[in-house]
Amino acid sequence: MAEVLEGCWTTGTWTVYQGPQEAWAEPPSPLISREPQSAGEQRTCERCVMAVSLSSSNLLLLLVSSLDWLSAPGSAFLMDHASAPAPLEPHFTECTSRNRETFRCRWSPGRFHNLSAPGALRVFYMRKQLPFISPTSEWKECPQYIYENKECFFGVNHTTSWLTYCVQLRGQNNVTYYNEDDCFTVEGIVRPDPPVSLNWTLLKMSPSGLSYDVKVTWNHPPSADVKVGWMHLEYELQYQERNATSWEALDIQTDTQQTIYGLQAGTEYEVHIRCRMFAYTKFGEFSDSIFIQMPGGAVLPITLIVVFGIVGILILILLIVVSQQHRVMMILLPPIPAPKIKGIDSELLKKGKLDELNFIMSGEGMGGLPTYAPDFYRDEPWVEFIEVDAEYPEGGEKEEGQSSDTQRLLGLPQPSVHMNRTCSSPAGFADGDSGPASSYDPDVPNQDTLMLVAALLPGQPEDGEAPAGAAERSPPPERGEAPAVHVQATGPQTWVNTDFYAQVSNVMPSGGVVLSPGQQLRIQEASSATQREAQKKGAEREDAEEAEGKEHQELQFQLLVVDAEGGGYTSESSARQMGAPPGAHAAGEGPGAARPHPHGGPAATAGEHPSPYILPDSPPPPAFAPVADYTVIQEVDSKHSVLVDPPPHQPPPCLPQHPAKTLPALPVGYVTPDLLGNLAP
Amino acid sequence: MPGNVGSASAGWGLLVCLVFCTRLASVRAAPICSSAHAGCHVLSLANLFDRVIQHSARMHGISNDLHSEFEQYFLPSKNQIGRVSRNCHTSTILTPNGKENAQRMARDELMQVILKLLVAWRDPLWHFHQSMSHQHDFNNFSSNKALEMSDMVHELRTGVEKVAEKMQMLGIMSNSVSGLTSPEILLPSDSSEWRLMKDYDLLYCFRRDSNKVQNYLKILKCRIVPDHGC
Numbered sequence: 001m002a003e004v005l006e007g008c009w010t011t012g013t014w015t016v017y018q019g020p021q022e023a024w025a026e027p028p029s030p031l032i033s034r035e036p037q038s039a040g041e042q043r044t045c046e047r048c049v050m051a052v053s054l055s056s057s058n059l060l061l062l063l064v065s066s067l068d069w070l071s072a073p074g075s076a077f078l079m080d081h082a083s084a085p086a087p088l089e090p091h092f093t094e095c096t097s098r099n100r101e102t103f104r105c106r107w108s109p110g111r112f113h114n115l116s117a118p119g120a121l122r123v124f125y126m127r128k129q130l131p132f133i134s135p136t137s138e139w140k141e142c143p144q145y146i147y148e149n150k151e152c153f154f155g156v157n158h159t160t161s162w163l164t165y166c167v168q169l170r171g172q173n174n175v176t177y178y179n180e181d182d183c184f185t186v187e188g189i190v191r192p193d194p195p196v197s198l199n200w201t202l203l204k205m206s207p208s209g210l211s212y213d214v215k216v217t218w219n220h221p222p223s224a225d226v227k228v229g230w231m232h233l234e235y236e237l238q239y240q241e242r243n244a245t246s247w248e249a250l251d252i253q254t255d256t257q258q259t260i261y262g263l264q265a266g267t268e269y270e271v272h273i274r275c276r277m278f279a280y281t282k283f284g285e286f287s288d289s290i291f292i293q294m295p296g297g298a299v300l301p302i303t304l305i306v307v308f309g310i311v312g313i314l315i316l317i318l319l320i321v322v323s324q325q326h327r328v329m330m331i332l333l334p335p336i337p338a339p340k341i342k343g344i345d346s347e348l349l350k351k352g353k354l355d356e357l358n359f360i361m362s363g364e365g366m367g368g369l370p371t372y373a374p375d376f377y378r379d380e381p382w383v384e385f386i387e388v389d390a391e392y393p394e395g396g397e398k399e400e401g402q403s404s405d406t407q408r409l410l411g412l413p414q415p416s417v418h419m420n421r422t423c424s425s426p427a428g429f430a431d432g433d434s435g436p437a438s439s440y441d442p443d444v445p446n447q448d449t450l451m452l453v454a455a456l457l458p459g460q461p462e463d464g465e466a467p468a469g470a471a472e473r474s475p476p477p478e479r480g481e482a483p484a485v486h487v488q489a490t491g492p493q494t495w496v497n498t499d500f501y502a503q504v505s506n507v508m509p510s511g512g513v514v515l516s517p518g519q520q521l522r523i524q525e526a527s528s529a530t531q532r533e534a535q536k537k538g539a540e541r542e543d544a545e546e547a548e549g550k551e552h553q554e555l556q557f558q559l560l561v562v563d564a565e566g567g568g569y570t571s572e573s574s575a576r577q578m579g580a581p582p583g584a585h586a587a588g589e590g591p592g593a594a595r596p597h598p599h600g601g602p603a604a605t606a607g608e609h610p611s612p613y614i615l616p617d618s619p620p621p622p623a624f625a626p627v628a629d630y631t632v633i634q635e636v637d638s639k640h641s642v643l644v645d646p647p648p649h650q651p652p653p654c655l656p657q658h659p660a661k662t663l664p665a666l667p668v669g670y671v672t673p674d675l676l677g678n679l680a681p
Numbered sequence: 682m683p684g685n686v687g688s689a690s691a692g693w694g695l696l697v698c699l700v701f702c703t704r705l706a707s708v709r710a711a712p713i714c715s716s717a718h719a720g721c722h723v724l725s726l727a728n729l730f731d732r733v734i735q736h737s738a739r740m741h742g743i744s745n746d747l748h749s750e751f752e753q754y755f756l757p758s759k760n761q762i763g764r765v766s767r768n769c770h771t772s773t774i775l776t777p778n779g780k781e782n783a784q785r786m787a788r789d790e791l792m793q794v795i796l797k798l799l800v801a802w803r804d805p806l807w808h809f810h811q812s813m814s815h816q817h818d819f820n821n822f823s824s825n826k827a828l829e830m831s832d833m834v835h836e837l838r839t840g841v842e843k844v845a846e847k848m849q850m851l852g853i854m855s856n857s858v859s860g861l862t863s864p865e866i867l868l869p870s871d872s873s874e875w876r877l878m879k880d881y882d883l884l885y886c887f888r889r890d891s892n893k894v895q896n897y898l899k900i901l902k903c904r905i906v907p908d909h910g911c
Contacts, residue, residue: 101780160778161896162889187892227911229899230780232738278738279745279892 193221194287265296769886
């Protein structure tokens with residue numbers, strides 16, 4: 001017993017199938033077919049799939065109504081049902097329009113072959129003229145039959161846009177084969193004719209010559225009234241290579257031209273086009289294809305050339321980088337600049353170049369360091385001045401060099417040490433190593449005195465170099481000891497030896513002093529001899545170095561005018577006595593360190609370094625020399641200016657405060673007015 | 682005497698004011714540059730028509746997109762054209778249903794039809810957009826399109842009115858088309874009919890009407906602006 005289950009009504013017709021669900025096939029004949037009985041049967045739900053299970057009977061009534069799968073007779077040609085089975089009863093195959101002014105509908109008798117005869121089936125259509133919502137709108141018969149094609153042609157008079165048309169087929173005895181889906185609007189079924197006059201022009205060649213741009217132009221189909229504005233078309237261009245299988249589609253657009261980019265040279269392309277109504281879905285037929293032949297074709301050599309060129313360049317770059325690796329690294333990663341001391345080449349800081357460094361450090365070199373450096377340590381008691389020893393070539397610092405030079409030069413004990421011990425006793429002995437020399441900075445006085453001497457005394461020609469030689473600094477402070485002995489003997493503030501005074505014949509613009517010729521050697525000899533005797537201890541080892549340095553020094557000595565309270569003039573004889581042979585100069589004090597130290601030891605120092613203290617040739621030079629040739633500088637104030645008549649004071653005490661700037665008290669000296677101008681450093 | 686002087690001066694001042702105010706009011710009413718040398722950019726009628734036609738084409742495209750999107754998501758695979766219950770609120774407006782009918786229609790009438798259509802859709806589209814933005818079924822894309830559609834109707838109406846003014850100025854059209862500022866007059870019937878429409882019906886109707894507007898404008902332009910082939 002067949003059962004009929006309720007299902008969803010659409011606005012269409014029920015279709016009944018027999019058999020199990022898996023084997024639904026087209027029924028040989030519809031068993032049940034009925035129209036919607038009442039208004040309530042209209043579309044109660046959107047989706048509804050129901051399967052009716054068969055009873056034991058082989059007759060099953062399955063009422064299937066699915067929105068996805070509608071197999072009603074006369075399946076709407078408007079839908080794209082690829083899987084829809086061919087309807088059984090007469091149905092419309094397609095309704096189409098070419099120009100939106102006329103349209104035609106084609107039908108098929110289906111399996112009712114007896115209805116194939118013309119006239120057996122009639123077409124009725126209805127135009128739903130809203131707002132007339134009458135379900136029983138009148139159906140009109142087809143205005144024009146074309147039986148050969150089994151189509152009904154609707155002319156211009158029967159075609160209205162924006163209205164819904166429904167068509168149905170009717171048989172002989174009012175059998176109606178109607179499908180609600182066969183309703184449409186004219187715009188919706190328009191399939192325009194293909195565009196005409198398809199043509200192409202070569203636009204542009206790529207720089208490599210491998211590809212081209214082509215511009216394709218066409219015209220709208222003549223059947224479409226585009227000019228009036230009745231039809232608005234959009235076009236789709238497709239192209240493919242000559243014997244390819246799939247087409248490339250370009251973007252759909254409404255212009256009558258389009259550019260194809262990137263077509264390969266030397267190949268042939270096939271191009272065709274179709275169009276459709278703007279904002280609608282149905283495309284017309286494709287136009288005939290045109291064939292485009294791209295020029296060129298000798299592509300391979302160019303490609304090879306380019307590839308090889310690039311590879312060659314890369315190899316070249318690689319070779320350059322590898323061979324000039326160092327330079328490349330310098331360019332790419334420049335070295336970080338090393339810390340630099342003004343006036344000193346950083347190379348000197350390396351091992352073994354201590355002598356030059358000391359030379360420069362002492363300031364006696366013409367490009368010597370400015371005198372500010374010693375000032376840094378003026379007030380710092382913790383600063384140590386390391387003395388440079390011949391046995392300890394490394395570690396030479398400018399302070400120590402200068403102090404020892406000064407020591408040696410003046411025959412004074414280590415100034416720092418001296419100061420520490422007795423601020424008031426100028427006589428001291430130099431310790432081997434420097435004590436805290438913070439209070440006493442031999443460097444500055446050295447500089448000052450050097451400048452002073454240079455300014456005051458016309459001296460002998462010199463080589464223009466700073467008198468201080470690095471070698472001279474190396475002599476250990478032991479040298480100072482020898483002078484210390486002498487110094488103590490002489491007493492404080494007494495420049496015992498007038499050897500300190502020398503006649504400067506000329507001053508070099510670079511600051512050097514030219515001493516009177518001939519005197520230097522003599523003085524050196526005398527002083528060195530004396531020194532030798534005085535300083536036996538610890539002098540031997542430095543002799544060699546000293547000798548060298550001495551000779552070097554003597555020519556470069558700057559003159560130092562040293563204060564001598566107790567008459568700073570040394571007789572020539574005494575100077576000579578004190579003078580040591582040039583080569584035997586024991587004291588290795590730097591010549592530039594001629595420091596007007598109040599402490600004693602001038603004799604010793606003078607003896608050690610006879611060159612800075614050049615005794616005038618003429619005997620008792622002090623008689624007139626001070627007046628004519630030189631004068632005694634009392635002090636050097638902070639601005640490196642010379643004070644000729646300083647207030648007498650104890651030289652040592654004040655030194656800790658500002659030893660660098662002030663010279664120890666000098667004996668009242670004689671300054672001639674005309675020499676005053678030379679006092680300024 | 683001072684009183685008389687005062688009243689006289691007041692009267693004079695009032696008179697002067699009146700004269701100037703009326704002058705100002707009349708000057709303010711000029712919508713389009715009348716002369717090219719006044720410094721304003723005068724658009725030719727053809728140019729105005731082109732702009733308006735482009736605008737209407739775009740509006741039709743958007744309405745089509747929305748309609749097919751609606752159809753795809755909510756009513757798939759079902760041809761809804763045959764629905765009997767569909768009824769557009771603009772069905773009362775008599776519109777030419779064919780090319781020949783549109784070409785035979787008088788310019789004034791055609792312009793009037795266009796404006797009626799545009800005016801009739803202003804409120805429904807705005808409410809449609811409002812309802813869509815509240816529904817979360819639609820994605821933002823569709824909601825933006827609805828808003829855009831609503832704006833475009835308004836702009837298109839403004840543009841078409843400008844074209845009508847220009848045409849009147851040039852003497853192509855009579856002055857009967859003016860005075861369309863009161864849409865209530867155009868739809869004497871209950872304009873709330875559209876509230877009864879469902880969203881999908883609304884979209885279908887608007888798609889149809891936007892197509893009408895586009896076609897009418899094109900036909901009008903072809904008739905008015907002399908061009909080859911028209």
